[in-house]
Amino acid sequence: MKTSTLKILALSSAAIAAIAVPVSANHNSQGLRGMFTAQHSGHGQYVSQQSCDPCGWQAQKLQQRVQRLAQPTYVTGQTNQMGLRGYSHSHDVRAAQTPQAQIYLQGYNDHTQQQYSQLAQLGHGLNNGQDYSAHYDPVAAQSFYRDRNFNVGGASVRTSVANSARMLDWEENTTGKALNLLANRSSGVLADNALYIGGAIKAGFMYQKTNMDGQFPILSRFPFLSPGTDDEAGVFAINNAALSFTSTFGNWSTVYMQAEYSETEYGRDQDEFQLRKAFVVFGDLDRSPFYAAFGRKTIDFGNFDSYNAFTHNEGAHYFWAVSDQPVAELGFYKDGWKFVASALSGGRQLRVAFADEDNNIANYAFSAEKEFLLDGFGVRGGAFTVGGGYLHDTIYRDNFTAHTFLGRQNGTPPANLIEGPNGAVNAFAEYNSPFFDAMVEYTQTLKPWAAAIPQTPDGTPFPQYLIDPTGSTTSYDNINFDEDLSVLVAQVRVKPMVGGKRMAIAASGSWGNISDDFGNPITRTTFEKNQQHALSVEYPINDFLEVGAEYVYNKGFIPFVAPQLVSNDETEAHAVNVGFKARF
Numbered sequence: 042m043k044t045s046t047l048k049i050l051a052l053s054s055a056a057i058a059a060i061a062v063p064v065s066a067n068h069n070s071q072g073l074r075g076m077f078t079a080q081h082s083g084h085g086q087y088v089s090q091q092s093c094d095p096c097g098w099q100a101q102k103l104q105q106r107v108q109r110l111a112q113p114t115y116v117t118g119q120t121n122q123m124g125l126r127g128y129s130h131s132h133d134v135r136a137a138q139t140p141q142a143q144i145y146l147q148g149y150n151d152h153t154q155q156q157y158s159q160l161a162q163l164g165h166g167l168n169n170g171q172d173y174s175a176h177y178d179p180v181a182a183q184s185f186y187r188d189r190n191f192n193v194g195g196a197s198v199r200t201s202v203a204n205s206a207r208m209l210d211w212e213e214n215t216t217g218k219a220l221n222l223l224a225n226r227s228s229g230v231l232a233d234n235a236l237y238i239g240g241a242i243k244a245g246f247m248y249q250k251t252n253m254d255g256q257f258p259i260l261s262r263f264p265f266l267s268p269g270t271d272d273e274a275g276v277f278a279i280n281n282a283a284l285s286f287t288s289t290f291g292n293w294s295t296v297y298m299q300a301e302y303s304e305t306e307y308g309r310d311q312d313e314f315q316l317r318k319a320f321v322v323f324g325d326l327d328r329s330p331f332y333a334a335f336g337r338k339t340i341d342f343g344n345f346d347s348y349n350a351f352t353h354n355e356g357a358h359y360f361w362a363v364s365d366q367p368v369a370e371l372g373f374y375k376d377g378w379k380f381v382a383s384a385l386s387g388g389r390q391l392r393v394a395f396a397d398e399d400n401n402i403a404n405y406a407f408s409a410e411k412e413f414l415l416d417g418f419g420v421r422g423g424a425f426t427v428g429g430g431y432l433h434d435t436i437y438r439d440n441f442t443a444h445t446f447l448g449r450q451n452g453t454p455p456a457n458l459i460e461g462p463n464g465a466v467n468a469f470a471e472y473n474s475p476f477f478d479a480m481v482e483y484t485q486t487l488k489p490w491a492a493a494i495p496q497t498p499d500g501t502p503f504p505q506y507l508i509d510p511t512g513s514t515t516s517y518d519n520i521n522f523d524e525d526l527s528v529l530v531a532q533v534r535v536k537p538m539v540g541g542k543r544m545a546i547a548a549s550g551s552w553g554n555i556s557d558d559f560g561n562p563i564t565r566t567t568f569e570k571n572q573q574h575a576l577s578v579e580y581p582i583n584d585f586l587e588v589g590a591e592y593v594y595n596k597g598f599i600p601f602v603a604p605q606l607v608s609n610d611e612t613e614a615h616a617v618n619v620g621f622k623a624r625f
Contacts, residue, residue, distance in 0.1 A: 190235075196235075197234060197235040199237050199238075200237065200238060201237050201239065202584045203225065203230045204230055204287060205239035205240065205624045206624060207221045208297070209240070209299070209624060211280070212350070212351070212353070213347065214346065215357060216340075216341050218297070218338060218339055219322045219334040219338065220374060223322060223324050223326050227326045231289050231295075232289065233289050233292070235289050236286065236287070236288050236289075237288075237289070238286060239284070239285040239287065240283065240624065240625050241281070241622065241624035242279065242281070242623050243280045243281045243620065244277075244278065244621065245277070245278070245351065245620015246275065246276070247277075247351075248273070248618070249273065249274050249275075249614055250616070251612060251614040252272070252612065252614070253609060254272050255270060255271065256598040256607075256609060257274060258571070258595040258596075258597060258599075259614060278304050279302065279303070280351065280620075281301060281303050282302045282303070283299050284301075285297065285318075286298045286299075293323055293324065294322070294323055295321065296320075297318060297321070298316070299316070299319075300314070302314045317337070317391075318336075318337055318339070319336050319338075320335060320367075320368075321336055322334045331373055332371075332372045332374070333369075333372070334372070335368070337364050337365065339361075339364070340363065340385065340390075340394055340406050341370060341381040341408050341430075342360075342383075342430045342432045343356070343362075343430055343469070343484060344428065344469040345360065345361045346471075347532070347549065348478065348533070349575045349593075350547070350578070350579050350589035350590065350618070350620075351589065351591055351618045351620060352575060352618065354530045354551045354573065355528045355553045356528045356530040359393070359526065359528050360393050360432075360467065361392050361393060362390065362393045362432055363391040365391045366386045366388065368383050369384045377414070379409065379410040379412075380407075380409050381407070382406075382407050383406045383407075384404070385402065385404050385406075386399065386403065387403030387404055389436070389446050393432070393435050393436055393465070394406075394432065396462070397462075404433050404434050405433050406430060406431060406433065407430060410428030411426065411428070412424055413425045413426070415474075422474065422475055423474035425470070425471070426470070427468075428468070428469055429468040429469070430467045431465070431466050432465045432466075432467075435465050437465075437486050437491070437492075438461060439461075439491050439492075440458065440491035440492040440494070440496065441460075441492075442492045442601060456500060457500035457514050458500060459491035459494070459496075459500060459514070459515050459517070460491065461491075461517045463490070463491075464486070465485065465486050465487065466485060467482070468482070468483055469483070475536070476536055477534070477536070478536070479532070479533045480533075481531045482529075482530045483529050483530075485525050485527035485528075486525045486526045486527070488517055489520070489522050489525055490525075491517075493568060494522050495557075495559050495561050496561075496605065498563065498564070502514055502522070506522045508521045524557045526553075527554045528552070528553045530551050530552075532550065539580065542580070543581070544578065545580075546577075546578050547576070548575070548576050549573075549574065550572075551572060551574070552570070553571045553597070554570055555569060555571065555604070556568050564606055566604075566605055566606065566608045566609065567608060567609060567610045568604050570597060571595070571596060571598075571599050573593065573594070575593045577589060577590065577592070578591075585623060585625055587622050589620065590620075592616070595612075595615075597610040598610075598612035
């Protein structure tokens with residue numbers, strides 16, 4: 042049995058076992074992966090600058106609804122005793138009059154630091170009327186009045202740092218963006234009939250030292266920052282800067298657009314300024330568990346979150362799928378279950394998705410997740426999520442390693458082009474709690490990456506990798522090579538309270554398998570494996586700004602472009618990145 046088949050069976054067995062384990066928990070009827078923690082700094086939902094125990098999305102939804110409904114709305118122009126504005130949802134006015142809401146608001150107005158538990162469900166479709174326990178910070182409404190609201194020509198134009206925090210995070214919440222928007226609408230983070238303007242920037246100083254001149258392997262940095270004779274580099278860089286627009290006009294449609302600037306794109310063939318996302322989501326989680334999305338967006342495949350402060354882990358680097366052409370997505374979300382199916386055109390997408398037949402719907406993806414809320418075994422407010430997915434075709438389908446659209450259009454493919462569909466599978470498990478997060482994720486292709494099969498400069502595999510040396514040298518059916526491209530990621534994070542705010546201290550390890558240990562005797566290159574390990578710390582100044590630093594160790598220089606000509610899996614590099622993330 043092939044090694045890849047054994048890996049898939051092992052992954053499937055582990056996922057089934059994880060789901061089958063009895064969990065002492067209530068199942069969140071519409072919980073989000075990683076929960077919505079009522080705290081700042083990009084590691085949870087922005088509800089307060091103070092700490093409070095995290096809880097599933099439905100419990101957060103309850104808390105936020107109590108806050109907003111118990112306060113007068115813009116329509117009346119009134120304010121409550123604290124001078125705070127509220128949100129207009131007239132169909133839930135009864136909620137503000139319940140004893141639970143009055144108790145909560147009394148504690149808020151008294152400025153007490155007591156956290157209230159056993160806040161009962163208020164009805165209105167939350168968790169199907171079930172009751173959950175949660176702990177809340179009495180000043181949790183702060184983030185709502187810190188956002189801004191303007192009336193322009195009768196339309197409401199607003200900002201929401203909470204929405205920006207999840208939609209414009211480049212390390213976490215990388216997939217599931219459509220569902221994030223629907224959750225933000227249902228929880229009250231996004232009000233109805235408004236246009237939200239958001240923005241974010243990630244920037245700082247990047248330094249890297251390598252033991253091989255010109256070989257800087259740190260992931261998410263492309264190879265034009267220094268001459269090939271240098272063994273160290275240090276630059277100021279804007280990793281990402283984005284401006285977003287979110288429209289909530291109408292109950293069933295949410296429109297999202299994101300324009301983005303980056304100085305770490307592939308400089309030869311990609312523009313620094315791009316429209317990275319433009320899609321509409323059709324759905325209302327208060328009324329139906331089904332939703333749909335259409336447009337340019339992240340393809341819902343895998344988790345690929347990175348606990349690192351500034352650098353993607355290898356799983357995201359090799360397998361994060363972002364579309365260039367429109368994606369049609371259908372999803373279901375209820376009782377902690379999430380199912381998503383996506384379809385898109387063939388051709389080269391922005392990152393890993395790529396299929397033949399540019400003019401046809403030739404690629405698709407599926408993903409499934411299950412979240413358990415934990416309440417027991419000494420855990421309060423924890424969550425455990427398992428999930429997996431499938432992407433039908435990837436950039437690892439041939440040995441033509443031009444990296445971009447223009448590169449493939451203008452470049453010259455190998456004289457011996459090895460090609461054929463090569464999908465990818467993914468499985469992950471993640472645990473989150475107020476103090477501790479942990480995740481393991483494994484992703485692999487279903488066939489070898491054609492460019493990683495040891496071959497001559499014209500692309501012909503060496504004879505020992507052919508089933509029939511006299512047969513075809515372009516067909517996967519005649520290739521005797523079972524080293525599928527794979528990445529294993531394991532990461533942990535602790536979040537101690539420092540100065541009244543949660544600092545995040547994370548460690549992340551990535552192990553990539555590219556080829557076998559034979560290498561290429563003609564070019565004298567090696568490209569068997571690579572590694573990336575990182576330590577990072579982040580501290581939130583406030584809801585809008587956090588600072589961070591990370592150390593990254595890389596072993597192996599194996600680029601996407603011409604790996605058999607320039608790779609060296611013994612290259613070692615050390616990097617230090619210091620910077621900030623700001624948003625509004």
